[in-house]
Amino acid sequence: MTLFPAQAAWFEASGHAVIVNGDKEQARRNATEDALRQAMLFAGASVKSVQMLANGLLQDEQLEIRTTGEVNQLELIDEIYHDGMVTVNVRADIFAQKTTCASADYQKRLVTSWFTLRDQRQGALGGIEDIGKALPLQLKQAFRKSAQHVRLTSIDTRYIQHGGTPSEASLMARRMNGQYVLLAQVDDISSQEADTPSWQFWADTPPRRQAAITFSLYDGQQGELLWQQGYATDAPWEFDRYSTVDINSQTLWSSAYGQAVTRMLQTAAQDIDEFLACQPAYGRVLHVTNQTLQIDLGERDGLSVGDELTLFQLRQFYTPGGQLQQQYRLHPHRVRITEVFANTANARAGDDTLLGNIQPNDFVARR
Known part of the structure; x- marks a missing residue:
């Protein structure tokens, strides 16, 4: 792998986020991170960093840059609120340290399957026991949005046991014409009732729901386990506790919980993309x-x-x-x-x- 001299450049990008429960500040942060991520991906950045952006836009807050590169300066051009959405336009001075290797300019074909749910009982709230069927579709969108080196080309409509044998991964790669195989297990989607002060007995605070997934990446040629990583997040579960939620509905994926899971999948997609950049x-x-x-x-x-x-x-x-x-x-x-x-x-x-x-x-x- 060869490192080329880094060059600084200005990039402008727009980010969008849904305003959940009137929390404009959180939506603004999410939209800013989205805009900055897009700019950094376009710049071809290659070194992970966490920058303190204290120029008034994200003052006294750390924004974790899960893509690669370094931001010297970030300026807010404008922010627009309309129909429950916020659009943030930013200009960033990015000092991208590009890397290259013989295979970096080739797209790797990645295949996956439905995600297995470790404990089916945890899906009872909201009736989302089959969320493992929807998660790969959301992950595919994450790759389309931000990946530079990987295409998630196929989703096997079966539950493939997480932690399978090398031969199983090889057979899956050959059957689906994939170069790399990604298997995933949903470790936790449990919920916990929020603590409500006794003097606010009338308040109906929604429970917080977990989302934890472990990803395992295999070489489809020989079935070797190359990479494994767990991701976790949590967010309020805003739906009626007795209602059933459609796992493929915009209602779910635009909710606070759906957005939190989507951001987690975007992080995983970026990490996998970076890992596979220089793989054969x-x-x-x-x-x-x-x-x-x-x-x-x-x-x-x-x-x-x-x-x-x-x-x-x-x-x-x-x-x-x-x-x-x-x-x-x-x-x-x-x-x-x-x-x-x-x-x-x-x-x-x-x-x-x-x-x-x-x-x-x-x-x-x-x-």
Whole structure:
């Protein structure tokens, strides 16, 4: 990985947030963070930081920058309140420290499944026992909004056991044409009644509800667990305790609880995107015709004519002790992309060397 000299630049961006329970200040902070995140992503920042923004916009408050980069100065252009929403326009002086690597300009294909719920009983309040079906859709939106290196391409409409075996992750990747596999478990969506002073006996303070999710990221090629992280948040549960809430409704996702969960998923998506930025971008050989290979990487994955890829075969076997081992056989010559289509590409050896023993389901990679 190579570091390039950092350069400062000004960026303008707009952020939006719903005003919940009349709390304009919280909505303003959320909108400001959204605007700043967009500016930093556009700047291509690459170093996590937490900046004290004390120029009057977020005075005496810390705004955790979960994207990468450093803000030298942040100016509020304007803030507009309309129809229960706040729009904040900011101008930021970003000192982005860009990183690059051979695979950073390739989009990685990520696949996931419905999130398993550790304790079904916790979903009784609001009847959201199936929230694990809606969460991957919200996560997909988070990737679309902010990811630079990852596309969440498919969601398996099954509950895949969190912490599965390497072979399960590999099979899922092959079945869904994914390069990396993300499995998730909802650890906690329990609720707790808020403490109400006795002299405010008439007040109906909504309970606070937890949201805790553990994500596990696997290499789809060999099923190896690459990364694991837990995230947690909580927010008021504003709905009637006897009503059933539609897990796919705007009513849920625009509520305080829905917004808190959405922000948590955005944080997870950004962390995964950053982690996978310099991970190998690889694909499979689909067909071999004479000396031309067709592979399952294309323009949507960032491939261009002239790119050079490493060609290899992977063999998996178990040792006498029962441990799964990986064996890589690298082809002595790299292949060069000659034609690029939306989801596939054709490649040949750079010097027309014979590509002997290459067959469908072998791999190409850019590391």
